[in-house]
Amino acid sequence: MLQITDLHTYYGESHVLQGVTLAAARGTVTAVLGRNGVGKTTLCRSIAGLTPARAGAVVFDGNDITRTPPYRIHDLGISLVPQGRRIFPSLTVQENMAIAVNTTRSQGWDLQKVFAVFPRLAERRQNRGNELSGGEQQMLAIARALVARPTFLILDEPTEGLSPMLVAEVAGVIRRLKDEGTSILLAEQNAAFAVKVADYVHVMSKGVVVHSTDPVALWQNEEVKTQLLGVPAAVSPPNTRPGT
Ligand SMILES: Nc1ncnc2c1ncn2[C@@H]1O[C@H](COP(=O)(O)OP(=O)(O)O)[C@@H](O)[C@H]1O
Ligand SMILES: [Mg+2]
Structure with missing residues (x-):
């Protein structure tokens, strides 16, 4: 559904994405993992058109969207839940969602369904x-993206700052x-969280994807875990996946 090829993104002269190549299959959860500063947010922003890449390609549903403006990318079905939530602080929960509702797509989420799923x-x-x-702000940020009725949802660090109970809720x-x-x-x-919900994982380091595998294989790879994901060696593998 999404194919990224040799993507290069800059902030001014700072060369942040240095040739990212990865794919995300339709109907799956694809995780992009890596320590702070490796370029995950920049990648999300490049896909959404907010920080367009200078070279390489982003192809979504057969459309080359590398240099497509963000509002058009959104219309094509991609919604981004940005890191840090970015909800409107002075608007109510209902208003935060109402401004994002997509009335051009007939199928999908509306406020009623959101309130049923997020009591x-x-x-x-x-x-x-x-x-x-x-936690409530994170749920609202996700809900706001859903009422735009995306076919492809990008979640940037949805568990950041949440308690273990809320992390489980996000899962x-x-x-x-x-x-x-x-x-x-x-x-x-949070690799331990991501491997429980992802079908496939890409690991980034210094602006490139250095490892692509399935979550079980990733969790068995002590070297990648300790060196690239910051997982302490003592953490035991999750024994309940997928779907539990
Ligand atoms: N707006 C910006 N201007 C300049 N440099 C930035 C900006 N945003 C991020 N960076 C730099 O780009 C690199 C990747 O950052 P980011 O994509 O936020 O990584 P991650 O999401 O993996 O933590 C970091 O070195 C960061 O300092
Ligand atoms: Mg980030």
Whole structure:
């Protein structure tokens, strides 16, 4: 569904993505892992058109979107849940979503469905963004992306700053979206979380993908785990995957 080939992205003269190549298959969860500063957010932004690449290609559903403006990429079905959530603090939960609703696609999420799946947001619907907890803000950021009715959802560090209980809740949401046919690209530092929900994983280091494999094989690779993912050697493998 998404094919990225030899992508190079800069901030001014700073060459951040130095030839990223990866693919994300339709109907799957594809994780992009790596330590802080390797270029995960830059990759998400390049796909969404917010920081366009200077060289290489992003092809989505057969369309070359490398230099397509962000609003057009959004219309094609890609929604980004940015790192740090970026919800509107002075708008209510309901208003944050209402401004994102896509009425041009007949199928998909609307406010009613969001409130059914995220009961916490339903309770908080009249609260303003700045009155929400970190976990509630993350759920709202995901919900806001969903009402745009994407076929491809990019989640940039959705578990950052969340308690283990809320991390588990985000995992549940990701599995549900996948079951409903949404394809997902998940950028994460939290490898232990990502391998539980991903079908395939790419590991980045210094602006390139250095390792692409399935989650079980990744978790068995002590060298990659300790050197590229910062997972302490003592952490035991998750014994419950996928889908649990
Ligand atoms: N707006 C920016 N201007 C200049 N450099 C940036 C900017 N955003 C990120 N960088 C740099 O690009 C590199 C990759 O950052 P980022 O994509 O945020 O990594 P990650 O999401 O993996 O932590 C880092 O060295 C970071 O300092
Ligand atoms: Mg980031």
